[in-house]
Amino acid sequence: MYWRAVVAALACAVVATPMAGRPERSVRDVPCPGAVARPASARPHPSPPVPPPAGAGERLRTAGLAVPAGATRPPAVTADSWLVADLDTGAVLGGCGPHEYGRPASVQKLLLVAAVMPRLDPNRVVEVTEADMDFEPGSSAVGLVRGGRYRIDTLWLGLLLNSGNDAANVLARLGGGTAAAGVAGMNAEARRLGAYRTHAATPSGLDGPGQVTTAYDLALIARADFTRPDFRRYVASRQAWIPPQPRLHQAGYGIQNDNQLLYRYRGALGGKTGYTDLARHSFVGAAQRDGRRLLVTLLGADASPQRGWEQGAALLDWGFAQPRSATVGRLVPPPQPLGGSPAATGRATGGPAPVAAEAASTAAGDRSTPRLVGAIGVIAAMLVAALAGAWWWNGRRIGRRRGDLDA
Template sequence: MQGVPRLTPPPESPGARLVGGDQLATSGLAIPSSAPLPPAVTATSWVVADLDSGAVVGACGAHEYATPASVQKLLLAATMLGRLDPQQIVTVNDADMQYEPGSSSAGLVEGGQYTVETLWLGLLLVSGNDAANVLARLGGGAAGAEGGVQEMNAQAKKLGAFQTHAVTPSGLDAPGQFTTAYDLALIARACFADAAFRRYALTKQAQIPAQPLKQREGFQIQNQNSLIEQYPGALGGKTGYTDLSRHTYVGAAERNGRRLVVTLLGAEHAPQLGWEQGAALLDWGFAQPATASVGRLVDPAEFVVAPSPSPVDPAMPSAAEAHARKTAPPAIALGAAAACVVLATALRRRRRRS
């Protein structure tokens, strides 16, 4: 992985790990005391939460810094979906095509013309880095894609995702770019609250139109998120991968009127793919009672974010958040600096011996 920028976590901010409740502050596993152990996964951190109530059903390393890869495109969606006209026609320029050679693209062509809706489909179905650049440029106004990234960071703070900092709109690795499994759950919750996002995320295939002036034929793209084909009640989500980030994943599903979201970071593809690890954690989450909780996804209205020179300087939790920490149900909270799979496997062995 020569040349890959290593993650350098920012200085710890005192309030960052308290967001959502102090039971989530551990670097290890946090589950209700009555819950069985979750399935072993290779992800270094994960969160399972209720999209509607905001309850965090379980987590491992919820506030541990990691790099997002293409799940960062969800922050782009949460920021720009409501601002851009889906029927607007956009011409792709040279700057839009500046992304890592060989990385995922929607197959756009410089000088080609596409609707914004086509760009969203290219972004969410096949993780198009070209589409990400165009959408960030549109949303950034006069400041272009750089302005779009600034808007993404402002949106992260509005959502309470104080440990998230974007440098690229696509999630391609860059120094100073990071997020957490908890922050991703906040961002995903905002995305799934948008009807257009829900429709795009469940779209199985779409057409990238021909560009006659560029002598480019049209072609079909397929949704890369296998959850929507293979998991009953799937609502969609987003896959991600880079050499630095490894596999990252966000997925959501509905069962018996209950909607859960799973976020995971730093996973390997064996013995299970990222979406399969997400599906296993969703199964575990749905098996817990609706009242199960070790914390919660905060409401953006709870925070007043003061201007700060630091990209991650969270406002302190409100009085409501402090109350939630005091009244949250007991949980298993075990510190673990390594991957969650190590912790879960060790606990299983210990239980079998006892």
């Protein structure tokens, strides 16, 4: 009888202990308008998954639709996940699976901006190396040449207007000392911003092992970028000039911003487009109307019947139509206020980020580890108590038998 009680108690403890890394959802998953059913293998699922950030709002812990009570129905879009937020207050107006994992494609470059732009002098002239040109053939590039010398502000324009993967490699190297260290710095910056469900494997957003993000995390990253006047200037630029390289017999040429939101949406502030075969279309965009600035992020969209930027524009229209008080959550700001001093955030104006800071930041971001340790501790304590109780019970039974024999 005693052992039956022990087994029952242990079963209750295991059931009551939350599984490490499993996000608890307290809201019903309401299907998102227009969402396309995807096979389970089509979306990344890190193991163990990191819990959504505390304080973002329980209503955002859903794989489905989250909108305020009384809100108009959002437009039907093909994106797997999306989010609309107030760029200034951080209030989230609505979303579809905002914490669900997706692949970023070139919107990953916004994380590179957050990690590296504060550290580099835009007037500095740098030379492109052979290693900088190591990126997928046929993918987007601004046309840098080996041995070419360019100002860093030219590289930012090439990155953000033309989605240059060559420019991404150069900037990651400059920000970290090597391209790999630059990617490590991107992951450290994601943790600092609270984008715990984001992991970069490449500086450009080209698909890499374990590379993931979420619509919510993208909003955190983009919001940090938009606090910078230089970033706002770059993404609002419609055209730029890549200077000639006389030593290498290359003429100068112009580039145009590939974000159509700038040309076709009233009040557009800029953003970033992205596409790979695995990620499909991704988009980040911002716009201002009547003194209100809104941000939209989306992942995993099909190009038909609307392109990614058009789906973003439709969601921005929906957001501007909602009252200013409408909210289902918030973008949790990082401990260090956005726009804080580089020294306070551990980002010096030159040199690679300390590896120790990266490790500490990563450990702080992986909330699944303490939960797993806690669960193991509870079960171990129950086992110790059960064994001690069994020893005492058996000793008592043996004592009783010996007393009966002595009588």
